[in-house]
Amino acid sequence: MSVFSSPHALSDGPILDFERSTCCLEIEGLSLAYGEKPALRDLTLRVPRHRVTAFIGPSGCGKSTLLRALNRLHDLNEEVVREGSIRLEGQDIQAPEVDVAELRRRVGMVFQAPNPFPMSIYDNVAFGLRLQGGMRKRQRDDVIEWALRSAALWEEVKERLGASAWTLSGGQQQRLVIARTLAVQPEVLLLDEPASALDPISTLKIEELIRNLKSRLSLVLVTHNMQQAARVSDYTAFLQQGELVEYGPTQTLFTNPRLRRTENYITGRMT
């Protein structure tokens, strides 16, 4: 276990609650719509530090939308209307004094399809560092090696850091993207179905990586794959039609769900 004690659950209902002091992210009354089309309805949940929290639910339930709200990727879309607040370590991320670029550095994100940039492996990992600037080459080399080691990729690429990132396999590319994100030392890592485009072996490697990373940062995982959620996450939130249905420890949610809707989804029965 990590340095933190197990978060204390405050409520006993279907929605698990944590003490504020143990949470990195607090979502309160979040509603979000694409134009006229609502995607999230009055969502309230807290994400604990140094844990893996999984969002599951059927396609279109709003789990990816929720994830993108956490690092304000929706800002680019002019149609998006939102209400409610999201706080990162107690600070509202929508506050005018917040620098979006800095927020996104603190809340890193890995996407469904591996998206390394069309440059060398080294330059990919150095991308975020170079944006911040102010780092000497030696220092940067060290950070890049550390990031690649953390993403369990160093041994495979150390001989060819100058090669194009697009020469890597899909699984390696996804780990490269994780390394790239880790290099800027985020506090929270958002993973949007990170293994859905990968083969089973690469998927296992990514899952192992996720488990290892939680000692360093907090992780939020969106996945379609319930076995995956069960394997890697500590807490699981089940979303349906933009609403948070149930949120609890993964063990409990999968073995003993409190609500019928959750049970139907987990067992594959259509409602």
Added chain:
Amino acid sequence: MSRMAGRVGRSEGPWPWLAAGSVALSLLLLLALLTLLAVRGLGHFWPAPLALVTLEDGQRLAGRAVHEESVPGGEARERLYFTGNRDLAGDIWTWVPVAEIASRAFPEELVVLERRRWGAFLGRLVALEGEAGRREGQAAWPALQARLAELEALRGERDRLREAVVTPLVRRLERGPDAAAEAELARANARIRELQADMAGDTLVLESVDGRRLTQPLEEVLRALRPNAMSPVDKLATWGREVWRFLSEGPRAANSAGGVWPAIFGTVLMVLLMSVVVTPFGVLAGIYLNEVAHQGRFTHLVRIAVRNLAGVPSIVYGVFGLGVFVYGIGGTLDEWFFAESLPSPTFGTGGLLWASLTLALLTLPVVIVATEEGLARVPDHQREGALALGATRVEMLTRVVLPMTAPAMLTGMILAVARAAGEVAPLMLVGVAKLAPQVPVDGDFPYLHLDRKFMHLGYHIYDLAFHGGDVQAAMPLVYATALLLVLVILVLNLTAIFLRHHLRARHGALPRH
């Protein structure tokens, strides 16, 4: 594409064959076009054999057969001979009824002289008279060759002297009196007079095949050939020299002879200037439309307008350039900065700058559309990936999106170059000239003369074909110039394609989904 391969002809019916047939037909037509241009154009420079034709009535003529056709309304055929000798015969072409030809021979002693005045002479060399005495018969030809080589050297020295010594000195004297420069100029001019005196004095005695005599000052003879006596290797060497002259010399005799160097230079320079103007504007406009602008109804309208601009006839751009650039902006510039030379216009008349700007306007939609398409092909997850690492929008654009779009922008530039290099219509309004032997770049400050008129290969073709005195003589030059225009565009495009390939290799090609 590759998924389609190997399935042709199994069950789709005639469609694959029709499609493949159209491709084959287009390729064949293209090949036929290039072959025609190459054969007709390059063949012109080949030293063709000279025939000595004797007709039934005893008349004789020497000439190069050009082509043959049947007489309208009859079985008889007529052959056209290029006979030259404008000063003797009045015309350089002779139609000969094929049936009336009694005999044809190819005597080795027939010569072709290329002269500064009166065009070519075809006939026999009788004697060379000069300070060294009179050479006749067999001795005349080698003496002529030697003397022509000497003249060539003298002419070269004179031209070099004029260009490298006289012109700079005159320019220096224009700025103010300078005793040293004046003395030097006097020395150079004396040397030039000396050279010219050396060149004069020789005379050729010539005789046409029908027996008329002619004395020809040797000074005016540029080259002499005996094509019937030449070996294939000699002919090839002569052909190469002639092609080189065509490429490297300026035009003579109202564009009907000589080379096209100023036109090549003008075309390439104008296209380069146009690219320099159009690329940044088009790329920035494309970025704005695709990345910055609010994607609403107005942006959509702007986009449609841009695409429609690409279809506006080019002459309309010419009219616009004339009204806005030449008369509007050029006229105002003249009033502000060149008032001392008014009423003769400096920028208020057609010139290199206005022509380049007009063509830049003409090709702007092409670059915008290509840039936009390139930007649209950059997957959104690349953009999000950059943003998620804490990049601002500008950083995302400059570091990830634009490098990936560079090949598309170059494609736009290639299309723009291809379109601009072939345009003639707008140029006629904004600055192309029939004859501008001075290229717009020289050693004179500011080195690049944007106000000068320039020559253009496309316009040169038009001028040769419609404004020359002798269409028959101009045709081979039309073909050669057209071939050259195609080659110039090809070279410009290949350069851009090479650059694009280089960029792709560096930044990686976009995956094709």
